[in-house]
Amino acid sequence: MLEEALGHLVRGIVDHPDDVDVRMRTNRRGRSLDVRVHPDDMGRVIGRGGRTATALRTVITALNDDRAVRIDFLDVAER
Amino acid sequence: MSDAVETVDTTDETRLTGAQLLEKEGDAAADYLEGLLDIADLDGDIDIDVEGNRAMVSVVEASAGELGHLVGDDGRVLDSLQELTRLAATRETGERSRLMLDVAGHRAARREQLVVIAKEAVAEAQRTAAPVRLDPMSPFERKVVHDAVAEAGLISESEGDEPARRVVIRTA
Numbered sequence: 001m002l003e004e005a006l007g008h009l010v011r012g013i014v015d016h017p018d019d020v021d022v023r024m025r026t027n028r029r030g031r032s033l034d035v036r037v038h039p040d041d042m043g044r045v046i047g048r049g050g051r052t053a054t055a056l057r058t059v060i061t062a063l064n065d066d067r068a069v070r071i072d073f074l075d076v077a078e079r
Numbered sequence: 080m081s082d083a084v085e086t087v088d089t090t091d092e093t094r095l096t097g098a099q100l101l102e103k104e105g106d107a108a109a110d111y112l113e114g115l116l117d118i119a120d121l122d123g124d125i126d127i128d129v130e131g132n133r134a135m136v137s138v139v140e141a142s143a144g145e146l147g148h149l150v151g152d153d154g155r156v157l158d159s160l161q162e163l164t165r166l167a168a169t170r171e172t173g174e175r176s177r178l179m180l181d182v183a184g185h186r187a188a189r190r191e192q193l194v195v196i197a198k199e200a201v202a203e204a205q206r207t208a209a210p211v212r213l214d215p216m217s218p219f220e221r222k223v224v225h226d227a228v229a230e231a232g233l234i235s236e237s238e239g240d241e242p243a244r245r246v247v248i249r250t251a
Contacts, residue, residue, distance in 0.1 A: 001118060001119060001120070004118045005115060005118045005119055008111075008114050008115055008118055009115065009163055012111045012114070012163075012166075012167040012170070013163060013166040013167050013170055014170075015170070044166075051162065052162070052163070052166065054159070055158075055159035055160075055162045055163050056159075056163065058151070058155060058156055058159035059149075059156060059159050059160055059163065062148045062149060062151055062156040063119050063148065065148070066148070
């Protein structure tokens with residue numbers, strides 16, 4: 001559900017919604033979400049002073065019953 | 080954020096009137112929030128209203144406490160969700176959104192509390208004829224207090240820097 005929720009929140013605020021890809025990764029330290037967006041949308045999802053990225057993390061943490069989830073923002077070209 | 084505006088055609092024929100803009104803004108906000116509620120399997124009804132010249136979007140709980148997570152401590156999650164909803168509405172309309180979001184009546188309840196706080200401060204300022212300084216508040220909260228003070232015929236201003244900015248009430 002978290003991937004889907006984050007994908008929805010990000011697709012709604014970018015210029016290239018079709019390029020948005022969200023994947024959950026599980027590693028030793030727990031779960032994290034990788035969000036890939038079009039390079040032109042990177043500034044949009046980070047926001048001034050990281051404001052939008054913080055808002056996304058706050059809402060996703062709330063939907064995860066207040067357990068913090070790591071979210072990494074990457075552009076589609078990054079692997 | 081300014082590049083969103085550049086891509087939108089703002090010639091006279093396509094420019095929306097104030098009312099059309101608020102409607103489009105409210106609809107975009109409702110779509111965005113409904114999608115989120117669906118995915119998170121949360122029940123809530125969305126009301127759209129206009130207050131002053133601002134769109135007011137409220138997510139109303141179907142059962143008490145269901146949307147508590149979306150409010151968070153001191154409305155922190157609500158503020159984040161409002162920020163994202165404004166960005167979504169801005170993308171749809173091409174005009175910077177200033178919509179107010181409420182979830183589960185959190186802002187409405189806080190507004191009532193603030194009006195009481197403002198009235199008490201007004202009474203104190205009148206009794207002592209000295210300025211009354213309130214606790215630091217968010218921009219939304221200060222606006223509610225300023226409005227209540229003005230209605231009582233007194234003067235108020237904000238002082239200090241965020242997040243410690245607070246309202247000061249004076250009799251003259």
